[in-house]
Amino acid sequence: MKMPLVEANFAVTVDGKVSTRGHVPTGFTSDRDKRRLLEIRARGDALLVGRRTLETDNMAMGLPVRSLQERRLREGRTAEPLRVIFSNRGDLRRDMRVFRTPGAPIVVFTTRAMPAATRAWLERLADVRVEPRGRSVDLRRALQALARDYRVGVAVCEGGPSLLAGFVGAGLLSKLHVTWAPLIFGGAEAPTLLGPAASSLLRRSVPLRLESFLVEGEEACATYAVGRPRKISKTATAAGR
Ligand SMILES: NC(=O)c1ccc[n+]([C@@H]2O[C@H](COP(=O)([O-])OP(=O)(O)OC[C@H]3O[C@@H](n4cnc5c(N)ncnc54)[C@H](OP(=O)(O)O)[C@@H]3O)[C@@H](O)[C@H]2O)c1
Numbered sequence: 001m002k003m004p005l006v007e008a009n010f011a012v013t014v015d016g017k018v019s020t021r022g023h024v025p026t027g028f029t030s031d032r033d034k035r036r037l038l039e040i041r042a043r044g045d046a047l048l049v050g051r052r053t054l055e056t057d058n059m060a061m062g063l064p065v066r067s068l069q070e071r072r073l074r075e076g077r078t079a080e081p082l083r084v085i086f087s088n089r090g091d092l093r094r095d096m097r098v099f100r101t102p103g104a105p106i107v108v109f110t111t112r113a114m115p116a117a118t119r120a121w122l123e124r125l126a127d128v129r130v131e132p133r134g135r136s137v138d139l140r141r142a143l144q145a146l147a148r149d150y151r152v153g154v155a156v157c158e159g160g161p162s163l164l165a166g167f168v169g170a171g172l173l174s175k176l177h178v179t180w181a182p183l184i185f186g187g188a189e190a191p192t193l194l195g196p197a198a199s200s201l202l203r204r205s206v207p208l209r210l211e212s213f214l215v216e217g218e219e220a221c222a223t224y225a226v227g228r229p230r231k232i233s234k235t236a237t238a239a240g241r
Contacts, residue, residue, distance in 0.1 A: 088111050139170050
């Protein structure tokens with residue numbers, strides 16, 4: 001079954017935090033990094049976010065840069081990536097910015113826990129995909145549905161940590177973009193990439209390969225591919241590669 005590649009993009013402080021204990025909205029990096037975020041967003045066929053980030057960061061999930069939209073159209077794509085929301089409980093509000101902002105179609109992956117009243121108004125605004133069993137959305141099946149029904153080849157996940165933990169834990173993450181911000185937040189309960197320390201346990205560590213590392217002003221932007229480093233054979237080394 002076809003699966004989209006999932007790329008995640010996060011801003012992280014030097015002590016590895018993606019937010020404070022009080023969950024301040026993302027936005028602690030430079031304007032240059034915010035532009036970079038939109039360029040990465042523009043590469044995706046779909047933008048994926050968890051319910052809490054959607055709420056905390058008051059996201060419209062659009063691509064508000066004309067030149068990036070035009071580039072996508074020249075490439076024969078839609079002007080903006082599909083907006084995809086994950087919420088197990090389905091407790092979404094009609095007044096959330098994403099539902100008030102015109103733009104790309106919206107898809108919501110949820111479970112049968114979604115209140116019937118929410119589903120009634122939401123189905124007028126979005127394609128609501130309900131997990132038939134269980135209390136959480138099966139991320140692998142959700143990605144398969146995105147590939148099959150929306151022809152999504154690349155999905156960009158902008159968080160938050162809980163959603164990213166789901167993709168990493170299921171072995172579904174392909175690439176990770178990280179901007180290291182020159183800040184220290186502190187706080188054991190402030191979330192790291194995969195959430196607060198207590199809930200970010202993985203069964204095994206995930207190896208990454210550094211693909212690029214760029215220092216821009218006070219920030220450093222790294223891109224990692226998920227997977228073991230390529231082995232350089234002795235022959236290749238001896239040949240002076
Ligand atoms: N620095 C950065 O780059 C960055 C990026 C993104 C977010 N953040 C910050 O991270 C914080 C929020 O992170 P978070 O981990 O608390 O929240 P999150 O991952 O954005 O959202 C968590 C919620 O998403 C839903 N969810 C997660 N995994 C799911 C799955 N597999 N299937 C279905 N639904 C799923 C659940 O919603 P329900 O509760 O509705 O079931 C869950 O409670 C905010 O402070 C935000 O600003 C930082």
